[in-house]
Amino acid sequence: MTLLAVDELRVTVRRRGTELTVLDGVSFAVGAGQCLGIVGESGCGKSLTLRATMGLLPPGATRTGGDIRVGRDGLAMVFQDSHASLDPTMRVGSFLADVVRRRRGGTRAAARRQAAELLAAVGVPDPELRLRAYPHELSGGTRQRVAIALALATDPRVLLCDEPTTALDVTLQAEILRLLDTARAERGLGVVLVSHDVAVIRQVADVVAVMYAGQIIEAGPAAEVLDRPRHPYTRALISAVPALDGPVGPFRPIPGTPPDPAAYTPACRFLPRCGHDDAACRGQVPGVHALDLLHRSSCVHSIRPKEHA
Ligand SMILES: Nc1ncnc2c1ncn2[C@@H]1O[C@H](COP(=O)(O)OP(=O)(O)OP(=O)(O)O)[C@@H](O)[C@H]1O
Ligand code: SF4
Ligand SMILES: [Mg+2]
Numbered sequence: 001m002t003l004l005a006v007d008e009l010r011v012t013v014r015r016r017g018t019e020l021t022v023l024d025g026v027s028f029a030v031g032a033g034q035c036l037g038i039v040g041e042s043g044c045g046k047s048l049t050l051r052a053t054m055g056l057l058p059p060g061a062t063r064t065g066g067d068i069r070v071g072r073d074g075l076a077m078v079f080q081d082s083h084a085s086l087d088p089t090m091r092v093g094s095f096l097a098d099v100v101r102r103r104r105g106g107t108r109a110a111a112r113r114q115a116a117e118l119l120a121a122v123g124v125p126d127p128e129l130r131l132r133a134y135p136h137e138l139s140g141g142t143r144q145r146v147a148i149a150l151a152l153a154t155d156p157r158v159l160l161c162d163e164p165t166t167a168l169d170v171t172l173q174a175e176i177l178r179l180l181d182t183a184r185a186e187r188g189l190g191v192v193l194v195s196h197d198v199a200v201i202r203q204v205a206d207v208v209a210v211m212y213a214g215q216i217i218e219a220g221p222a223a224e225v226l227d228r229p230r231h232p233y234t235r236a237l238i239s240a241v242p243a244l245d246g247p248v249g250p251f252r253p254i255p256g257t258p259p260d261p262a263a264y265t266p267a268c269r270f271l272p273r274c275g276h277d278d279a280a281c282r283g284q285v286p287g288v289h290a291l292d293l294l295h296r297s298s299c300v301h302s303i304r305p306k307e308h309a
Helices: 046-054 092-102 108-121 127-129 140-152 170-187 198-204 221-226 232-239
Strands: 001-014 018-032 034-037 061-070 074-078 158-162 191-194 207-212 215-221
Touching: 001 046, 001 191, 018 046, 018 061, 018 074, 018 127, 018 207, 034 046, 034 170, 034 198, 046 061, 046 074, 046 191, 046 232, 074 140, 092 108, 092 127, 092 140, 108 127, 108 140, 108 158, 140 158, 140 170, 158 170, 170 191, 191 198, 198 207, 198 221, 207 221, 207 232, 215 221, 215 232
Parallel strands: 034 191, 034 207, 074 158, 158 191
Antiparallel strands: 001 018, 001 061, 207 215
16 A cells, blocks of 8 residues: 655755756655665665655745645655754653643543653653753663654554665664564565665665656666666666675765755766766756566666676
8 A cells, every 4th residue: 555655746945046957857656664765875865755755845946836635744854864853951751741642632641651662662761861862961862762753653554764874883773673663564664765875775775766966867666776787877886885884975876966956957967977978968867767566767768787797
């Protein structure tokens, strides 16, 4: 059952008096208990995709097109910067109980009890103690769990998670991802997980959408997209995943940088970094086309599976 369907989403931002198209026809869908992973380099439009879907675009950004179909009150979001999304002046218990009460009604005491249950459910030790803490008194991992508990307090059908594990170490990261998996299995929650990290997406996503320069350039079942990538950008992104024991540093997977939205031309946006360049790559921005029933790519020369091992 499809819980969320987004079709041809377009978003512009205003920069120095000019409207720039930063999301250009983004489409995806999420079913019950399914996890869609959206992956791509910094600035490709992952956060704006989630924010536009949620109806919470930042100032300066405008939705100029697209259709979003979702059940009433069906969405909740865990923001990229959980520190900023938690009110620093309120104790965790106060804002969590407020959200519970607004959503579910009941007495203040019952809401507080449910807030403690929510914290326990997301693996926060000593929930009663944590309810009395201010966000800055919590560790990064606990704060992220609180942000997830806060989103789950509204009983969403679909949870939009923007880089929910990026600031965490590998162990905590695995725990948070397991938490999302449990919520999917137990409640049929649909999850959209945004990450720049292919390894994270590989761990949890059933369906993968790869974003580049404001568009989804490849999408399909995780095994198809991650193991048999057909778009040169997806291939480059996957082969650039650092080894687990490799050096830690800024994520710079592919030589060059994505184009700035102000510099988009009517050509494939990956062309300057692709290594392939012919008339078919120029002249227009390629749209996605079906490779088979479920797998889509926007590369006009989408690599055939047998061309790479
Ligand atoms: N509030 C804003 N005002 C103007 N431009 C913005 C705003 N937010 C994002 N943008 C621009 O929109 C584009 C997409 O940004 P977005 O934050 O969605 O990228 P992202 O994929 O989430 O990147 P990251 O991995 O760094 O979080 C970028 O070019 C960015 O500069
Ligand atoms: S359309 Fe051309 S430039 Fe773009 S990814 Fe495909 S081969 Fe590369
Ligand atoms: Mg982002």
